[in-house]
Amino acid sequence: MNFKISSFANRTEIFGFLVLAVLIVVILPLALDIFRLNLIGKYLTYAFVAIGLVLCWGAGGILSLGQGVFFGLGGYCMAMFLKLEASTPEATKIQSTPGIPDFMDWNQLTELPWFWEPFHSFPLTLVAILVVPTVFAYILGVAMFKRRVGGVYFAIITQAIAAILTILIIGQQGYTGGVNGITDLRTLMGWDIRTESAQYTLYFVNAFLLFVVLLVAQYVRKSKLGRLLVAMREKEDRVRFSGYSVANFKIFVFCLGAAFSAIGGAMFTLQVGFMSPSFVGIVPSIEMVIFTAVGGRLSILGAVWGALIINQAKTLLSEAFPELWLLAMGGLFIAVVMAFPNGLAGLYTTYVEPRLPKFLSGNGGKDADDDSDADVPLASKQAAE
Amino acid sequence: MQTEVKDFVLSVEGLTVSFDGFKAVDDLSFYVEEEEIRVIIGPNGAGKTTVLDLICGKTQASHGSIKFRDTELTDLSENQIVHAGVGRKFQNPSIYEDLTVFENLELSFPRGHGVFGALVFKRDKEVIDRVEEIAADIFLSDHLQQPAGLLSHGQKQWLEIGMLLIQDPDLLMLDEPVAGMSVSERVKTAELLQRIIKGRSVLVIEHDMKFVEDIAHRVTVLHQGKMLSEGSMDHVQNDPKVVEVYLGH
Ligand SMILES: Nc1ncnc2c1ncn2[C@@H]1O[C@H](COP(=O)(O)OP(=O)(O)OP(=O)(O)O)[C@@H](O)[C@H]1O
Ligand SMILES: [Mg+2]
Numbered sequence: 001m002n003f004k005i006s007s008f009a010n011r012t013e014i015f016g017f018l019v020l021a022v023l024i025v026v027i028l029p030l031a032l033d034i035f036r037l038n039l040i041g042k043y044l045t046y047a048f049v050a051i052g053l054v055l056c057w058g059a060g061g062i063l064s065l066g067q068g069v070f071f072g073l074g075g076y077c078m079a080m081f082l083k084l085e086a087s088t089p090e091a092t093k094i095q096s097t098p099g100i101p102d103f104m105d106w107n108q109l110t111e112l113p114w115f116w117e118p119f120h121s122f123p124l125t126l127v128a129i130l131v132v133p134t135v136f137a138y139i140l141g142v143a144m145f146k147r148r149v150g151g152v153y154f155a156i157i158t159q160a161i162a163a164i165l166t167i168l169i170i171g172q173q174g175y176t177g178g179v180n181g182i183t184d185l186r187t188l189m190g191w192d193i194r195t196e197s198a199q200y201t202l203y204f205v206n207a208f209l210l211f212v213v214l215l216v217a218q219y220v221r222k223s224k225l226g227r228l229l230v231a232m233r234e235k236e237d238r239v240r241f242s243g244y245s246v247a248n249f250k251i252f253v254f255c256l257g258a259a260f261s262a263i264g265g266a267m268f269t270l271q272v273g274f275m276s277p278s279f280v281g282i283v284p285s286i287e288m289v290i291f292t293a294v295g296g297r298l299s300i301l302g303a304v305w306g307a308l309i310i311n312q313a314k315t316l317l318s319e320a321f322p323e324l325w326l327l328a329m330g331g332l333f334i335a336v337v338m339a340f341p342n343g344l345a346g347l348y349t350t351y352v353e354p355r356l357p358k359f360l361s362g363n364g365g366k367d368a369d370d371d372s373d374a375d376v377p378l379a380s381k382q383a384a385e
Numbered sequence: 386m387q388t389e390v391k392d393f394v395l396s397v398e399g400l401t402v403s404f405d406g407f408k409a410v411d412d413l414s415f416y417v418e419e420e421e422i423r424v425i426i427g428p429n430g431a432g433k434t435t436v437l438d439l440i441c442g443k444t445q446a447s448h449g450s451i452k453f454r455d456t457e458l459t460d461l462s463e464n465q466i467v468h469a470g471v472g473r474k475f476q477n478p479s480i481y482e483d484l485t486v487f488e489n490l491e492l493s494f495p496r497g498h499g500v501f502g503a504l505v506f507k508r509d510k511e512v513i514d515r516v517e518e519i520a521a522d523i524f525l526s527d528h529l530q531q532p533a534g535l536l537s538h539g540q541k542q543w544l545e546i547g548m549l550l551i552q553d554p555d556l557l558m559l560d561e562p563v564a565g566m567s568v569s570e571r572v573k574t575a576e577l578l579q580r581i582i583k584g585r586s587v588l589v590i591e592h593d594m595k596f597v598e599d600i601a602h603r604v605t606v607l608h609q610g611k612m613l614s615e616g617s618m619d620h621v622q623n624d625p626k627v628v629e630v631y632l633g634h
Pocket of ligand 2: 433434435476560
């Protein structure tokens with residue numbers, strides 16, 4: 001095994017990772033009260049989606065406008081578990097059928113639907129959070145990528161799926177809680193998630209998972225698979241006629257992005273205390289793409305910053321001028337795509353990094369494109385020795 | 386048994402493809418021998434590129450058979466055809482501009498072609514040696530760490546040839562490898578092709594007659610999807626039909 005830090009991350013990336021870690025794990029928890037910190041935790045759950053989009057869209061060129069689907073599926077899986085736990089026969093004894101979630105009772109259901117049964121078990125729920133969205137992504141991926149559906153068509157189809165799933169959830173009120181979603185969630189295996197201390201704990205669990213996902217994403221990006229994604233984005237036919245099954249790689253990265261999103265969704269449910277179709281549909285899915293674009297679609301750290309900054313701005317702006325927010329966001333998106341296609345991360349590598357002390361910059365700040373490994377000579381020399 | 390078939394690396398028989406009724410390749414048959422450099426020439430739109438598309442699986446044939454040694458290629462998927470030993474260069478240099486020359490070559494190295502294989506692929510000594518060896522062959526040793534997008538047009542053509550060589554295909558198909566090259570680059574490319582031909586067969590599409598003369602063992606002339614003439618360069622150059630539709634211009 002000749003695993004080398006230098007082939008896993010260059011200095012800029014390590015520095016960026018550390019800055020983000022200090023901010024999320026030390027500075028924000030010290031500086032903010034729990035209400036604000038909980039909001040940050042919520043924003044960070046979107047960062048899971050944005051990291052997946054960096055791999056799919058930034059690296060691989062596969063633009064999904066339906067990532068809310070996977071975020072939502074992960075979130076709903078978690079919400080179903082919490083809802084069942086909150087719906088004990090004692091807590092629901094005034095219902096005509098005690099022991100089932102309240103919205104089912106309101107909709108004249110008299111027994112728990114079969115697909116809710118596994119969510120009595122926490123281990124099964126954890127499995128479902130990862131497996132349900134990933135399998136769904138796999139099915140979509142096979143159906144589309146094997147048929148060579150790509151580009152705009154893929155984007156439109158994913159968007160349609162987000163719309164369909166929203167309509168389905170809203171329409172099947174008795175099974176899903178409808179437009180209100182699954183609310184009034186209280187405890188996780190007896191642990192009250194609404195208390196301040198629980199919110200602190202959940203914030204740190206979320207932060208930990210975020211960094212795990214960042215490391216996984218970094219590994220993928222730096223592997224040959226990461227370079228293949230870039231190659232597929234540029235010259236798909238060349239990859240295909242170099243003996244690769246392009247579809248399999250697209251399916252993989254789409255599934256990975258779905259799994260990341262699902263973790264984010266589950267953590268969203270835990271921290272915010274409910275899940276509803278408004279986090280599944282077209283608008284949230286597009287918002288996730290905007291976070292990614294603004295942060296920098298080539299940079300996994302940029303994606304986290306994008307999710308943080310845009311959501312903070314959204315909270316501030318929409319408190320002051322609620323009607324302006326959508327306009328501002330649309331304008332911002334267009335401005336970023338036209339003027340700074342690599343987003344904040346691109347601005348950072350172009351303008352900030354060259355001014356930093358030399359030991360902090362990965363490659364002397366010459367190379368603004370973080371797709372091309374700056375450390376190839378190093379790695380190849382070391383390995384050759 | 387069928388020993389006479391064994392001498393051909395590629396046997397194309399009755400190959401036909403029609404696009405909405407228009408026959409881009411029409412009942413075409415030809416045979417390429419082992420270690421032969423075969424050049425396909427013909428006017429624009431003759432169907433030359435389409436023939437390569439059919440062989441490498443990019444386009445599905447309407448009729449006919451393409452045998453690579455004993456394997457029927459029309460039944461295989463694109464990546465199976467590559468793994469059978471057929472490599473193909475595109476008409477426009479088709480390389481990954483955002484990746485370095487090293488990474489371009491490395492991605493074509495025949496290992497780690499599955500999803501899992503690509504995730505755990507290690508850049509070991511074998512890979513590095515092979516990349517450096519190929520880079521020397523294609524005159525790009527000094528450019529390994531450069532983004533491929535910064536190469537000159539001719540260098541990009543070489544890089545794509547290198548990406549094929551690293552796969553070590555038995556049949557190498559090159560679509561206009563010297564298009565857009567300077568005279569000195571053409572000479573080097575001809576020399577490169579002569580060097581790499583050992584142990585494999587090459588199918589080249591080219592318009593540059595000087596270059597064709599330099600490299601071709603045999604020439605096939607296509608016209609409107611059909612074979613017009615075939616034989617040595619001398620033979621086709623003096624074929625009145627060829628002079629009329631192609632060389633006369
Ligand atoms: N996928 C396709 N759909 C429809 N028509 C096609 C397709 N591919 C090729 N053709 C047509 O088939 C004919 C042959 O094209 P081809 O590219 O093979 O010509 P060529 O001999 O390579 O020409 P050139 O010298 O210009 O490269 C052209 O008329 C082209 O328009
Ligand atoms: Mg052509």
